[in-house]
Every structure is written in structure tokens, then in C-alpha cells.
Amino acid sequence: MQQLNNKHILLGVTGGIAAYKAAELIRRLQDHGAEVRVVMTPAAQEFITPLTLQALSGNPVHTNLLDPAAEAAMGHIELARWADLVLVAPASANFMARLASGRADDLLTTLCLATDAPIAIAPAMNQAMWRDTNTQQNIAALKSKPVAIFGPADGSQACGDIGPGRMLEAEQLAELAAQQFESQALDGVKVVITAGPTREAIDPVRYISNHSSGKMGFALAEAAVQAGASVILITGPVALTTPERVERIEVENALEMHAAVMDAIKTCQIFIGAAAVADYRPVEAAAKKIKKSSDNMTIELIPNPDIIADVAACEDKPLTVGFAAETDNLAEYARAKLEKKKLDLIIANDVSNPSIGFNSDENAVTIYWAAGEKTIPQSTKAKLARQLIEEISNRYSAEN
Numbered sequence: 001m002q003q004l005n006n007k008h009i010l011l012g013v014t015g016g017i018a019a020y021k022a023a024e025l026i027r028r029l030q031d032h033g034a035e036v037r038v039v040m041t042p043a044a045q046e047f048i049t050p051l052t053l054q055a056l057s058g059n060p061v062h063t064n065l066l067d068p069a070a071e072a073a074m075g076h077i078e079l080a081r082w083a084d085l086v087l088v089a090p091a092s093a094n095f096m097a098r099l100a101s102g103r104a105d106d107l108l109t110t111l112c113l114a115t116d117a118p119i120a121i122a123p124a125m126n127q128a129m130w131r132d133t134n135t136q137q138n139i140a141a142l143k144s145k146p147v148a149i150f151g152p153a154d155g156s157q158a159c160g161d162i163g164p165g166r167m168l169e170a171e172q173l174a175e176l177a178a179q180q181f182e183s184q185a186l187d188g189v190k191v192v193i194t195a196g197p198t199r200e201a202i203d204p205v206r207y208i209s210n211h212s213s214g215k216m217g218f219a220l221a222e223a224a225v226q227a228g229a230s231v232i233l234i235t236g237p238v239a240l241t242t243p244e245r246v247e248r249i250e251v252e253n254a255l256e257m258h259a260a261v262m263d264a265i266k267t268c269q270i271f272i273g274a275a276a277v278a279d280y281r282p283v284e285a286a287a288k289k290i291k292k293s294s295d296n297m298t299i300e301l302i303p304n305p306d307i308i309a310d311v312a313a314c315e316d317k318p319l320t321v322g323f324a325a326e327t328d329n330l331a332e333y334a335r336a337k338l339e340k341k342k343l344d345l346i347i348a349n350d351v352s353n354p355s356i357g358f359n360s361d362e363n364a365v366t367i368y369w370a371a372g373e374k375t376i377p378q379s380t381k382a383k384l385a386r387q388l389i390e391e392i393s394n395r396y397s398a399e400n
Helices: 017-031 050-057 075-082 093-100 107-114 127-131 133-143 170-178 215-226 254-267 307-312 330-340 381-399
Strands: 008-013 035-040 085-091 119-123 153-156 162-166 190-195 200-203 206-208 230-235 246-250 270-273 280-282 301-303 319-326 345-350 362-369 372-380
Touching: 008 017, 008 075, 008 107, 017 035, 017 050, 017 085, 017 170, 035 050, 035 075, 035 107, 075 107, 085 093, 085 107, 085 170, 093 107, 093 119, 093 133, 119 170, 127 133, 127 162, 190 215, 190 254, 200 280, 206 280, 215 230, 215 246, 215 270, 215 381, 230 254, 254 307, 270 307, 270 381, 307 319, 319 330, 319 381, 330 345, 330 362, 345 381, 362 381, 372 381
Parallel strands: 008 035, 008 085, 085 119, 190 230, 190 270, 230 246, 270 319, 319 345
Antiparallel strands: 153 162, 200 206, 280 301, 345 362, 362 372
């Protein structure tokens, strides 16, 4: 069920004794990597409290269509846009009738009309209600919209009857929800990416840094999420917006980035070192601003830790991908770095070319590995990132 990784599931809960199963369903969806937000009808709140589902989902539970605080920011529209799948479980006979007729008289039905996401329902009701002609007509109407129908199951019911109408169990519903999404190349894979420059302090107002904008690393993070991965983005100081569904860790200098990376890779399968980490730092940063004088100033520098080499040296190392920003002898230097640092792949680009260098919105690279190479021509960094993630995922799949 790795297709659920990073997916946004909007869980609708309607009135019925099966509402208690929503608690377990939230857990199962989360176990498979989904983020869950809950919408409850007034009747659902008679069976299970919003506080319970809020505690389990980790998000506020939405109950009112006309909530002044939420609607000031068009809350129901934002929820509708947020969802990758709207799953209503349990779906009562009353809710199905209102959904089939296109009603929008509460928050949940309004969301169902406003969303572009697929909708699935898990019916739960008495066996006689399920068999009723009106219910069956509503089911037929929903299927034609189309709405996916999960279940119901046969068995004993709370009222004592035996027959169709039981809501499917949580694990079954999670499996069916996963089937609503196409499999992606990196479903369920954890990826750590570094981006941007580091700043090595000289004194409280000065530092050593470089021209890296972080654009390539951020584009890779977005492309990896689109491929189904869970992404941690460890970034130096940049003025870029965090891509959706990406966990961002901000650092200032190389030592901070090294510590963050070595902690994050403990549970990841792929590491991409796209940051331009300073090779050196001052031996000691001055505690106060160094005053200007006519004398020459000498700064003693010491090497920073080699982050990507340390990752590649780990006993259970992830697939390790490095970058080589060069101004000449691109292939020679990139292959030397690949071999010396024991990387799986290295992505090299010519930063002397102003159209694809630092701060540019475009790039062109060559990927090197032990047995070959592949050149990707100049394109936007977003398009290039998708191509790179495809190549990296192919390599990862071949080795696992």
C-alpha cells in the first residue's frame, strides 16, 4: 500500500454505529504514509467525539460548513483542494441519498461537490436499508458519477440482523484507498536531499559562502515527492518556498548540515547531496565585529567535514548521489570524485556557463556512474529534476 505515501486523505464520517471504526481507519491510513484530515457530520458526533479523531489524526476536525473562523479563509474550498482522495466511512443511507442528488447542505456534501479529487464511500447500514430500492438507485447514481463504492460486507449487525450492510474493516478500506492511486517510482522510499549554500562565520556580520541559490535541490525535492517519496530537505540559507509535503530542516553552516544529515540518513534509502557546502571554515569566528584597518587581514581556514563522503562510508549507506559543480575538465573531475568518495552516482554541471550556472533557472548536466554516463540537455531545473529523479529511481530499483 505504498501508493498512500504522502497522500492527503480527507476522511468523512457520517452517523452510524460503524463511526467508531473511523478511529482505526485513521491509524491504518497513517501507517501507510497518508496524512488524514477529518470531516464529521452532526450525526457522526453522536457516536464518536471530534476530540478523539483530532487526537488520532493530529489535525483539527472540521464539523461546520459556516464556521466564521474557517470561512474567512474559504476553509471548505481549501479542504476540497487539499484532498487527493475523499473517503467517506461510514457512509450512511441518508448521506448517500444527499450525495446522489447533488445536495450541498452540510460541510461534507459541499466538499464532495467542490473537490476535483476522486470520491469513495464505504456504506454502513441495516441490511434492509441496503436492499431498499431507493438505496440501490442511489448506489447506481453514485457509480455513474463516478464514486467508488467500497463494500459493504455481509455479516451480523449491531441491530441483530444478518446480511449485507456492514462497513468493511479498516485494513480493507486502506487497501482499497491505495488502489485509487497509480504506483509511483519512489512510493514509500525515504529520501534526504541537501540544498543551498552554507555560511561559515568570520565574525558576527561577515561569512564565507558561495553563489548557490538552492533551486536545484528544491526542484529535486519536489520531483521526489511527485514520485511518491517521503522527503527531508536539509537546506542552507535560501529564499525559497518549501515544496508541499516536504519536511524542511534549516541549517547555517557545514557543521550543522553534517550533523543534520548524519541523523536523517539513519532511516533513508536515498541521499542526494545537492548543497554547495563550503570546503573550509575559519578556525575561530571572532566574537565581535572585526574593525576595518589599513593592515592586511589573514584568516586561517580549516577543512569542513566531507558530508557526502561520510554518508557513502556508512555501513548501511543509502544510495548516494553527489553533485560536481566544475568550471573545467568536467568529466575528469566528476569521475575522480565519484571514485574517491565511493558514490553511486554523480551529477556534474559546468558552472562557468552563465546560462546554467549558479542562480540560473535552467541547467544541463551529465550523470556519471562506474560503468557509464548520460547527458541531459539544458532545460528548466524543474524538468531536469524530474529526469534526474527518474534516473535515480531506476538505479535504486535495480539494486533493491
